[in-house]
Structures are given as C-alpha cells and as structure tokens.
Amino acid sequence: MLSADTLVRRRLLTTLEIPSTDLSHPWVLSWLSRQSSPFSGRGRGFRSHQLSVNTSVNKRESGVTDVEFKQVPGEGTHWIRYRGAWMQVRRERNERMIDVKSGTPWEKVSLTTLSRDRALFDIILQEAYDLGSKAIENKTMIYSAWGAEWRPLGPPRRKRELDSVVLAHGVKERIVEDIRTFMGRETWYADRGIPYRRGYLLSGPPGSGKSSFVQALAGSLSMDICILNLSERGQTDDKLSHLLINAPPRSIILLEDIDAAFNHRVQTSADGYQSAITFSGLLNALDGVGAAESRIVFMTTNHPQKLDAALIRPGRVDMHETLDDATPAQAKEMFERFYAGQEGVEEGAGRLGEMVRDRNVSMAALQGLFIVSAEGPDMALKLLKAMLEQERVPI
Known part of the structure; x- marks a missing residue:
C-alpha cells in the first residue's frame, strides 16, 4: 500500500530524469552551471556546497590551448528557482554501472517541481540545447569509432x-x-x-x-x-x-x-x-x-x-x-589566394602556372611552399624553381 507521502508526491510533483546516456545530459549540466542557488546569494553561476568540475580543453587554429573549468552540481540534492518556480535538482551516480560510450560511471540528473510548472521542463531543455549548440556553432565535429x-x-x-x-x-x-x-x-x-x-x-x-x-x-x-x-x-x-x-x-x-x-x-x-x-x-x-x-x-x-x-x-x-596533381589553373588560383593584394601577383601567378605544367607537383606541396614563403610571391617562385631543379617536389 502506497504511503501518504508517495501519493502526495505523485499527484502534486513531476520529475524529469536525464540519464547520462542521453544527448541532453551534458547540455543540462552546463545549463545548471549558469543557474544560481536561492540559498547562496545572487550572481551568475551555480552556487552550492556540493560541486563537480567539468574541464574542457580547446585548441585554437593558432595552436594556443584554452582551458575552461565549469562548476556544475555535484552528487546530491540541490535547489534552484527558475521563472518563479522552485525546483529540486538531484544528481545520482552508480559506480557499479559503466556507460559503455564514455567509460564513465552511469548517472542521472533529476529535476522535480510542482506538476503545474512541468511546462518549464520543455523550456529548460530548449535553453540547454541552445547553450550546447553555441559551442559547436560554425564548427564541424569529427567522430572516430571506438569499438562499436x-x-x-x-x-x-x-x-x-x-x-x-x-x-x-x-x-x-x-x-x-x-x-x-x-x-x-x-x-x-x-x-x-x-x-x-x-x-x-x-x-x-x-x-x-x-x-x-x-x-x-x-x-x-x-x-x-x-x-x-x-x-x-x-x-x-x-x-x-x-x-x-x-x-x-x-x-x-x-x-x-x-x-x-x-x-x-x-x-x-x-x-x-x-x-x-x-x-x-x-x-x-x-x-x-x-x-x-x-x-x-x-x-x-x-x-x-x-x-x-x-x-x-x-x-x-x-x-x-x-583529384590529381596541381594543374596550372589550380596553382595560379592558390598563388593568388595566398598573395592577394601584393605587388606582382598576377605576373607571378602566370609564371607559376608555366613552372608546374606537366610536372608532378601536389597541391599540398604548393601550400607548404607558400606557407614558408612569408616574404612574398618572389620568394615562393624562387623556392619552387630550386625544388623543381633538384626534383624534390613530393608527388
């Protein structure tokens, strides 16, 4: 027979469970890290006595590495107030169960609020998704197979x-x-x-x-x-x-x-x-x-x-x-892209096209040559001529 407390919870409260196997799990944690606990003062960012850290390392195109630390709710029970509604946040972890995708212990995050406020769950999930999508906006994710x-x-x-x-x-x-x-x-x-x-x-x-x-x-x-x-x-x-x-x-x-x-x-x-x-x-x-x-x-x-x-x-x-080795037209187009606006580009592009004609010069070799020819188009042409004379152009 169900207890009175259980009956009350079932009728008055609604709980949303987000397991770690669901795509939205990291998004919700990131969203929660931006919420303020009503018992720990105001200010942006989650405040609690039970915290966990999510560390992300991002490498820029320049090679510089940025490290970002986010304080997210740790294991246990927390409270937030969102759009006037009180919500209980509970994060639970089972060390004996492993998520085969990540190799980490299985866990879940539960949000509980009054049934009348359950519509807020859809808003929270959408906000969490929007927050997560910003991290990959204008970017391409590369996946690799790990087992299955x-x-x-x-x-x-x-x-x-x-x-x-x-x-x-x-x-x-x-x-x-x-x-x-x-x-x-x-x-x-x-x-x-x-x-x-x-x-x-x-x-x-x-x-x-x-x-x-x-x-x-x-x-x-x-x-x-x-x-x-x-x-x-x-x-x-x-x-x-x-x-x-x-x-x-x-x-x-x-x-x-x-x-x-x-x-x-x-x-x-x-x-x-x-x-x-x-x-x-x-x-x-x-x-x-x-x-x-x-x-x-x-x-x-x-x-x-x-x-x-x-x-x-x-x-x-x-x-x-x-996709073959560089044609004269390809070589000229890449040359003009690298040295756009510099003096002698048009003439140099024509000379370059003649130099690679009927030669096995890869586009990757030309790109590498242009990268090291920082002084300008004349330097690139001199280096390419030397490489061709010594037959050092990789094919």
Whole structure:
C-alpha cells in the first residue's frame, strides 16, 4: 500500500530524469552551471556546497590551448528557482554501472517541481540545447569509432570554407550539385523503393586535397564527419554494420585509403594484423539487406586501379571523381589566394602556372611552399624553381 507521502508526491510533483546516456545530459549540466542557488546569494553561476568540475580543453587554429573549468552540481540534492518556480535538482551516480560510450560511471540528473510548472521542463531543455549548440556553432565535429560506438575526436573543428579547397575546374561543382540533389530527394527515393544512400569515391595522388575537400564539404553542408578505420583491432563485421547504422545524424562516413584496407580481399594492417572485418562484410554493410539508409559515404584512394570491381559498382560508389596533381589553373588560383593584394601577383601567378605544367607537383606541396614563403610571391617562385631543379617536389 502506497504511503501518504508517495501519493502526495505523485499527484502534486513531476520529475524529469536525464540519464547520462542521453544527448541532453551534458547540455543540462552546463545549463545548471549558469543557474544560481536561492540559498547562496545572487550572481551568475551555480552556487552550492556540493560541486563537480567539468574541464574542457580547446585548441585554437593558432595552436594556443584554452582551458575552461565549469562548476556544475555535484552528487546530491540541490535547489534552484527558475521563472518563479522552485525546483529540486538531484544528481545520482552508480559506480557499479559503466556507460559503455564514455567509460564513465552511469548517472542521472533529476529535476522535480510542482506538476503545474512541468511546462518549464520543455523550456529548460530548449535553453540547454541552445547553450550546447553555441559551442559547436560554425564548427564541424569529427567522430572516430571506438569499438562499436562513435566518440568525438577532440573538440569541434572550425568549419573550413569550401572555396579554400582548390580543385580542377568543375570537380567541386559536380560533387556539390550531386550531393545537394541527393539530400533533397528522400521522398523521391522512397516512392520508387530505392535505398536512400549515396556513395562517392575520390581518387588521386597523396596531397591532392581529398580529405580536405570532404572536411570543407561537411562544413558547407553543416554536417559532421565520422572517420572509420577498417584496420582497427577488434572491429568485426557486426560492429561495422552497427557503426554505419548508428552514425550520428547529419554526418558523412569517411573511409580513407580504401585501397589499403582490402588487398586481395583480405584486410591486413601495417603490422601484419589481419582484421576480423571481411570484404563481404564491408559490402553488406554498405548496401546489404540490413544496411543503413539516410547515409552518405565518401571513400578515398591513391590507387583506384587496385580496388575490387565489387566495391566500386553503382549502388556502393555512385560517383567517382579524380583529384590529381596541381594543374596550372589550380596553382595560379592558390598563388593568388595566398598573395592577394601584393605587388606582382598576377605576373607571378602566370609564371607559376608555366613552372608546374606537366610536372608532378601536389597541391599540398604548393601550400607548404607558400606557407614558408612569408616574404612574398618572389620568394615562393624562387623556392619552387630550386625544388623543381633538384626534383624534390613530393608527388
């Protein structure tokens, strides 16, 4: 028989539980850190005798590292007053249960208030989401596979502008147009019974901008990137399928150097370790009966001729583009971007285009050359001439 206290709580109070397995858990903790306890004075920031610290480390593009400490409610019971309503905040942790995604003890945060004020929960969750989204606004999250789960690979990265990647004429435009068309035709695919997924293959020599283009493309589409290493120890066909099915929403799956993954249909890492992922397992994960939909996969390769025909057939690879060494037009465009506004840029760009014509000069090599040529375009041209004469340009 229920006690009077339990009956009163059920009728008069409403509790919202946010487990650590839910995406909103860190957002709510961050939101709570900005609230003031009614018993500890006014001022911005959570005040209590039971606190916990959340530390975040952010590395800027310049290499400078920023460390931020947030005081959030610790384990136990706390009180806040929000929009005139009293709320009890309770944070509980179970040391005997581990969250497999993060490796940390399982916990939950509970918010309890009068049932008449339960509508405030929706407002709190929206505010918490808005606060969390600001941290990744104009940024791209990179995920990496840890076993059968996706985890962020460091802090969010600043979005790379699509125009910053210089490709041969028409290549970038064709891919962008195709992917935007695909993203707007989900209903069209469903009406015709076609699996809603798209695969792309980018081939070309090292340093031609394959990975850089995928990162810039993800930023322009406000998508994240999930990097999948098929050589990782412990991966199996089942885990691979699980990862593709459960990839974070609005993300691009990136399989880099796919030619090295299955040489002669056997997946072996550089140290001789043979992965448990089979070639047939990869094919089934990409477009088998249980394959994920609403998914975009990019594969990159330096040696497209080594790829098995079964891997690159339509349905698994729907579009193949080659990103080659620098053409005169690409070299000139990058040169003008680096030295815009400086004297002699137009003339220097023309000379540069002639210098790289019919030479195996990668875009990455040119970028590195321009970075060290801080004195200006003349210095860049002199260094490039010396490198070409000594045949030191990496290909």
